[in-house]
Amino acid sequence: MLFLEDITVGQIFRSGRMQVDQERIKTFATEFDPQPFHLDETAAQDSIFRGLAASGWHTAAITMRLLVESEFKPADGIIGAGFDELRWPHPVRPGDELRVESEVLDARPSKSRPDQGLIKVRATTLNQDDEAVQVFIGNLVVPRRPG
Amino acid sequence: MLFLEDITVGQIFRSGRMQVDQERIKTFATEFDPQPFHLDETAAQDSIFRGLAASGWHTAAITMRLLVESEFKPADGIIGAGFDELRWPHPVRPGDELRVESEVLDARPSKSRPDQGLIKVRATTLNQDDEAVQVFIGNLVVPRRPG
Numbered sequence: 028m029l030f031l032e033d034i035t036v037g038q039i040f041r042s043g044r045m046q047v048d049q050e051r052i053k054t055f056a057t058e059f060d061p062q063p064f065h066l067d068e069t070a071a072q073d074s075i076f077r078g079l080a081a082s083g084w085h086t087a088a089i090t091m092r093l094l095v096e097s098e099f100k101p102a103d104g105i106i107g108a109g110f111d112e113l114r115w116p117h118p119v120r121p122g123d124e125l126r127v128e129s130e131v132l133d134a135r136p137s138k139s140r141p142d143q144g145l146i147k148v149r150a151t152t153l154n155q156d157d158e159a160v161q162v163f164i165g166n167l168v169v170p171r172r173p174g
Numbered sequence: 175m176l177f178l179e180d181i182t183v184g185q186i187f188r189s190g191r192m193q194v195d196q197e198r199i200k201t202f203a204t205e206f207d208p209q210p211f212h213l214d215e216t217a218a219q220d221s222i223f224r225g226l227a228a229s230g231w232h233t234a235a236i237t238m239r240l241l242v243e244s245e246f247k248p249a250d251g252i253i254g255a256g257f258d259e260l261r262w263p264h265p266v267r268p269g270d271e272l273r274v275e276s277e278v279l280d281a282r283p284s285k286s287r288p289d290q291g292l293i294k295v296r297a298t299t300l301n302q303d304d305e306a307v308q309v310f311i312g313n314l315v316v317p318r319r320p321g
Contacts, residue, residue, distance in 0.1 A: 074251070087231055089206065091207045092205070104211065110259065
């Protein structure tokens with residue numbers, strides 16, 4: 028359980044791995060991002076993705092799962108106050124195995140809430156070839172150690 | 175079907191509405207964001223959210239569904255090149271009815287790809303009380319009209 032006082036700039040937290048299932052790519056897209064390149068192999072061949080690719084929001088959701096189960100455990104949970112950046116440099120393909128590396132870029136006490144701190148983290152989601160499939164820079168709220 | 179030439183700065187596109195289901199908040203969180211404040215009413219009461227709240231990634235995914243089915247229909251689909259900003263100003267509660275308003279902030283031809291354009295859109299997700307529950311500023315790839 029991490030408090031602001033346990034977190035330092037430059038710290039890196041690693042996650043486990045999760046494989047991306049072809050059927051789940053399609054069912055996630057059916058519910059949330061029903062566009063041909065996320066739903067159907069043949070249609071995807073003719074798209075900008077040149078093959079079936081997971082919705083970026085599916086990648087973002089998988090990343091969150093990996094983060095929640097990673098070494099990075101703020102005492103009150105992972106609570107995003109917002110993002111400065113979110114991008115998907117490479118498509119996620121069926122069978123890809125993803126993991127997340129999070130690096131602390133900034134950590135400081137909140138000015139308005141003396142019991143809270145704010146940290147800035149760059150979370151990079153990598154596939155089995157160590158290609159970045161998602162990068163975000165997020166601002167998170169973390170508690171200060173009571174005392 | 176929209177091409178770059180059909181899109182002008184200041185244009186606003188509106189979506190339909192979608193109600194957020196309490197059970198889906200919990201099952202989405204079980205799969206992708208298993209933290210107490212997204213899973214259990216009692217635990218959520220004691221959290222920063224003061225009650226059950228949807229994962230921000232669930233809100234983002236619902237927003238994408240609303241966008242895909244909205245008036246905003248680029249000819250090749252909605253393809254995000256990245257985001258300059260993403261934040262969740264208010265929690266999403268069970269039963270909330272969400273809709274999206276997208277405003278075009280910038281639209282210009284790509285320098286590197288003469289058949290493509292780049293547009294910048296601010297998509298605001300609003301609840302039934304017109305409170306913004308999510309705001310993102312996204313950069314999208316759109317095709318130019320063949321010609």
